Amino acid sequence: MLSIAAFALCAPLRAAASEHGGEKSEEKGLAIGDIITEHISDSYWWHITTWSERHISVYLPVIVRSDNGGWHVFSSKHLAHGEPYEGFRIAEKGAKHEGKVVAVNAAGEAYRPWDISITKNALALMINSAIMLAIFLSVARWYRRRPKNSTPSKFVCAVEMFVMDVEEEIVRTSIGKDYKRYSPYLLTAFFFILINNVMGIIPIFPGGANTTGNIAITCVLALCTMVAVNLFGNREYWREIFWPDVPLLLKAPIPLMPLIEFFGVITKPFALMIRLLANIFAGHTVILAFTLLIFITAKLSVGIFAGMTFFSIVLSLIMNCLELLVAYIQAYVFTLLSAVFIGLSRPEHHVAKKQG
């Protein structure tokens, strides 16, 4: 999403942009795939824009631990142009660990060190987390300070509306009886995903990082749901997995059904992970592609260029609106499914019979 602002700014400087987009872009045209990949994948620095062939970027700390046990912390600025620094460099295109920091061992082979660098996505996560904490802690503080019969401000009302909507419509209806135990986790997941999604759509600096379209992030979220489902699942839940109500032959000599059920334990969070990733990832890709249409057609005749620019702006406008919807829907779906899985992990005896 960064690109929308970035490219709008540097329309006359296509050459510079393309040079940055992929070092190996051909002279003729833009390396569309490279540009899109660069903008939706993680990076050691946060490229803001390119102005008069100068890259304006926020360089972030690289934190790596080499094989000989020493921690190295330095700015990614030293690695920005491909040269090595303190024995580390960024693997070039086509090599193993492409785009990641690698070190060279005694045998002269590049290897991946322990790398907990604060990358673009890590920084975006921190910013978004800070925003989220600011929103909800300030609202909570308002509630703690004011007597219950004072009128909340519009902001507090809006936050309250979202929170109560999620709690009433998703958490309580899906989990039932003791939903209160899970509602903090599900609310956190919902707003974490929502804020990250929305920030991803905003094209300028603090936004624009493709956090929820990154597998590491959706993986952690899905793992958290998996823990919440399985750690607090009751006996009935585990019995349904390892000794379900099916004919004996399906579970006695070869544990066929238990195997399938157990597989389900893993596929459920896996589906959560992939669904969120794919939706956000695809949204970012499509908006970028529409935006890049302007620069692809710039080489063609003026008429086509103008027409396609208009077309592209309209389409990316529509896509941005759609993505805003998707941002909410995906947060909703992730939370709803997590709540449903949690609800299923606490079956009661008679309910279990019906579902079985």
Add this chain to the structure above:
Amino acid sequence: MSLLTPDFGLLFWMLVNFLIVFGLLAKFGFPVITRMVNERRDHISKSLQAAEEAAKKLENVRQESLAILDEARVQQTGIIKKAIADGEQIVRSAQQKAAEETEKQLEAARRSIELQKEKALSEINAQVALLSVDIAEKILHRQLDDRARQESFALQMAEEAENIRRKRSHKR
């Protein structure tokens, strides 16, 4: 493809971030908000109930006051009606009395007039009788020298007397 292989560093930061956010919000954020909202909801519903009761009471009071007003209005009309009737009664009785009085006075006046009239008539009758006797005496003295005249006169007199009597009876 690196897009589908989670990066360890990002996994680490995500886990740290998410757990911090979750920890803080689960302790200080969401439960506070939801609890307060629920408390406020209870408060509002209680207040609404109280307000409804108050409105009901107020309605009762209003009804009562209306009833009192109605009653007062009925009494008022009753009083006014009675007053009007009384007034009319007084006027009517006064008129009646006055009419009776007038009638009485008129009757008395009529009776006295009648009396006077009869008195005057009888006086006139007496006078007429005296006069006619006087006249008759004089006429008789002058004309009744001979026998023939005496007879015709007597006849004439008788006739006249007869006429007078008839006239009188006629008048009556």
